[in-house]
Every structure is written in structure tokens, then in C-alpha cells.
Amino acid sequence: DAGVIQSPRHEVTEMGQEVTLRCKPISGHNSLFWYRQTMMRGLELLIYFNNNVPIDDSGMPEDRFSAKMPNASFSTLKIQPSEPRDSAVYFCASSQRQGNEKLFFGSGTQLSVL
């Protein structure tokens, strides 16, 4: 199993630019989560999907953030326009939503907005 795949691993961009983060969950997993990690706020849940449907986006900080899951094998998190305070590590995770429902995390995307 390839695990959760995120791209890019690192992204450096200038303030005001659009940023798109990508995620491929583990095949067969029907829940997908986007987390953001910063030193100040730790791990924060931004949004999660069950069966490709957004369930809870209350963690999305502003309208500049949007997430989509067009099919079971792909999700994107978009920031437009980006700001320096968006600099963080963004994790995607997936789970099977049964049993102990442990999350499998991707390697994360280190985003730096200059």
C-alpha cells in the first residue's frame, strides 16, 4: 500500500499567489481530513470529508481557503490569495471510518508564503 500521498512536499510562494495542495488517500478509505500544523496552534483540523462529501469545514480559517474532493481518490486544498500567516505544514489523512478509525497521515506539505 502506497499510503497517503501528498504533493508538493515543499511549496514556497509569494503573498497573493494561489496555492493548491493535493492529496491521494489510501485506496478504500472513505474519510479524508486536512490538518494544519503550526508552532503556535499545533494540529488543527481544517475540513473533513466522508464519502467525498464535506462534513465539517468549521476549521477552515477564512474564505480564502477552499477544499474539494471530486472523487474518492483525490482531494485539493486551495488558498487564494495566500498570506504569510498561512505558512505551516499541511497534512492530509485518511481512514476507513470503521473499527478504531485510526488516521493514516501523508508526509505533509511545508508551505512558506513570503
Place this chain on the structure above:
Amino acid sequence: AQKITQTQPGMFVQEKEAVTLDCTYDTSDQSYGLFWYKQPSSGEMIFLIYQGSYDEQNATEGRYSLNFQKARKSANLVISASQLGDSAMYFCAMREGPRSNDYKLSFGAGTTVTVRA
């Protein structure tokens, strides 16, 4: 309100000794799950151990064990026979439900463990 509390920001432990990482949680659900994850300096999040609220036995996974005290709402992680490779940040997390039908995890602030040779 903080759902997961990890009061130890950092800990040092001597190689081959055991270390206990504290975690307390807050929930009104009867059914919930508790998790521990490890994040080494490379950044990935690695699942370590899981404890269900109805599990009567404390969970164990190799050198990891979870000291689950339901009445005190604590789920401490014990790492036995520490190794240099155990140096990392450790996160406690909770999944509330299924009453709320909400399968998201809430994470604590983490504890940094440094293993000394």
C-alpha cells in the same frame, strides 16, 4: 474548550529507561477512542497505539502501552526500554462518537521526548 491536555511540553529520558507521557481528555460521550501518534524530526505522523472507551484491557503495542484510567479521564502513554530513535514529538488524540457520528480526531499540544545515550 480544550479536549485533550498534554501538560508536559518536553521530557528527557535515559536510554533503556521507561518514560510516561501524560494525557487527559474531556468528553461527555460514552463511546470514544484515544490515540497516540509519534512525529519524529522528519515530520511524518506515525500511529502508535489505540484505546477504545469500552476496552477493559489497557492497549499494548510492542514497547508502547497505554495506561487507561477512565474515571480520571487519563490515557497516559508508557514507552519502555527507550531507544535513541524514540526521540520525537508525541501527540495524544481523541475521537468522539459515534453518538455525534463525528469521526474527526482532536489532538493535544504534544510532548517532546529526548532520549539521552
